[in-house]
Amino acid sequence: xxxxxxxxxxxxxxxxxxxxxxxxxxxxxxxxxxxxxxxxxxxxxxxxxxxxxxxxxxxxxxxxxxxxxxxxxxxxxxxxxxxxxxxxxxxxxxxxxxxxxxxxxxxxxxxxxxxxxxxxxxxxxxxxxxxxxxxxxxxxxxxxxxxxxxxxxxxxxxxxxxxxxxxxxxxxxxxxxxxxxxxxxxxxxxxxxxxxxxxxxxxxxxxxxxxxxxxxxxxxxxxxxxxxxxxxxxxxxxxxxxxxxxxxxxxxxxxxxxxxxxxxxxxxxxxxxxxxxxxxxxxxxxxxxxxxxxxxxxxxx
Numbered sequence: 001x002x003x004x005x006x007x008x009x010x011x012x013x014x015x016x017x018x019x020x021x022x023x024x025x026x027x028x029x030x031x032x033x034x035x036x037x038x039x040x041x042x043x044x045x046x047x048x049x050x051x052x053x054x055x056x057x058x059x060x061x062x063x064x065x066x067x068x069x070x071x072x073x074x075x076x077x078x079x080x081x082x083x084x085x086x087x088x089x090x091x092x093x094x095x096x097x098x099x100x101x102x103x104x105x106x107x108x109x110x111x112x113x114x115x116x117x118x119x120x121x122x123x124x125x126x127x128x129x130x131x132x133x134x135x136x137x138x139x140x141x142x143x144x145x146x147x148x149x150x151x152x153x154x155x156x157x158x159x160x161x162x163x164x165x166x167x168x169x170x171x172x173x174x175x176x177x178x179x180x181x182x183x184x185x186x187x188x189x190x191x192x193x194x195x196x197x198x199x200x201x202x203x204x205x206x207x208x209x210x211x212x213x214x215x216x217x218x219x220x221x222x223x224x225x226x227x228x229x230x231x232x233x234x235x236x237x238x239x240x241x242x243x244x245x246x247x248x249x250x251x252x253x254x255x256x257x258x259x260x261x262x263x264x265x266x267x268x269x270x271x272x273x274x275x276x277x278x279x280x281x282x283x284x285x286x287x288x289x290x291x292x293x294x295x296x297x298x299x300x301x
Contacts, residue, residue: 007063007299010055010107011291012048014069014098015114016090016141019044020288021051023060026296028125028289041096049101056105064108066294067098068117068287075112075155083111086158089180108298114138116153117290118280119146122239124293126281131236135229136286137162139222140242143187147233163187167224170217186225190218192244203247211248218244219253226254227261230271241280251277 008031013020016038023032032055036047055062072086083099102109112120119136122128128136132151138144145162147154154160164185175198177188188194195203199214206214226238244250259272270276282289 007296008060009292009295009299010052010062010065011288011295012065012067012069012098012102013114013117013287013291014038014048014067015287016070019048021048022288022292023055023062024292026292026299028292030288030292033288038090040092045096045098045101049104052102052105062105062107064110064295064298065102065105066117066291066296066298067102067109067111068114068291068294069098069111071113072158073111073113075159083109108295110294110298112153112290112294113144113146113159114287114290115144115146116155116159117146117294118241118282118286119148119153119239119290120293120297121282121286121289121291122241122280123148123151124296125289126286127239127278128237128281133233133235134237134239135162135233135235136239136241136280137222137226137229138242138286139190139240139244140192143191143225143242145229147229147235149233162225162229163191165225165228167221167228170220173217186221190221190225190244192242195244203244215247215249215253218247219250220257222250223254223257223261226258226277230258230262236270237275238277239280240277241283241286245279251279 008023011022018035018038020035022030024030034051038044074081074084085093085096087094099109099111115138122136128134134148136146143163147160167186177184178194178197179185179188254277280286
């Protein structure tokens, strides 16, 4: 990205609860930032456009805009609905166009999922620097994953849905899971709402022995999901973001359960090392930095 290090980039982290609009440089420096709540599509998209209007009217030129958004998204560039949100449980947001309103600024606009964007941000400035095969998982209100293979995110008919992989139920666990589609998939068993439903209150309100048990159960299910990722994508590292990552003792517990579940196969020391499953280096800014990374990649291409 050094070839565009002085270009000013635009970025949008388009989340289900908040939008964050930024300008910055390809070295990860944030120049301007504005956060606003995600409301109805018309009002929220208008706020997004207004931010970049102010940037341009202030005399700043943009090289590109990257959008890292909640989904599902239509990411096939030759599709008539490229840049639109698909059928989403977010009320009123199905089929919303996120790219079209930004095209009027006459700069390249590129969109990807929030987790793919966060993965690129972690690769550029966070916990996956120097790697070209890694996975970013966000564990919070839901679970999503962005996979980087050969230095680029992957997609097919749609982006991968790592949060909905099947996981083996732990012994004597009768919790039904909270996923409305699959019940006891990874998201259904290990997301923030799953923790709250299982224990009767959110993770941040747990303490003592109950917190210790909750962390162990959470780590076991996350390790089961990561095992699927290890065997299908062979990543060099797993980076975890989202609010659940802050549970005390979570990462050592994940590593312990993952080692047990891999059970010595294929026997690579890297997969049981302390730097194999790590917290996001960009912290809560992973999605925002990902949007800048998408914009920087658009300039390079």
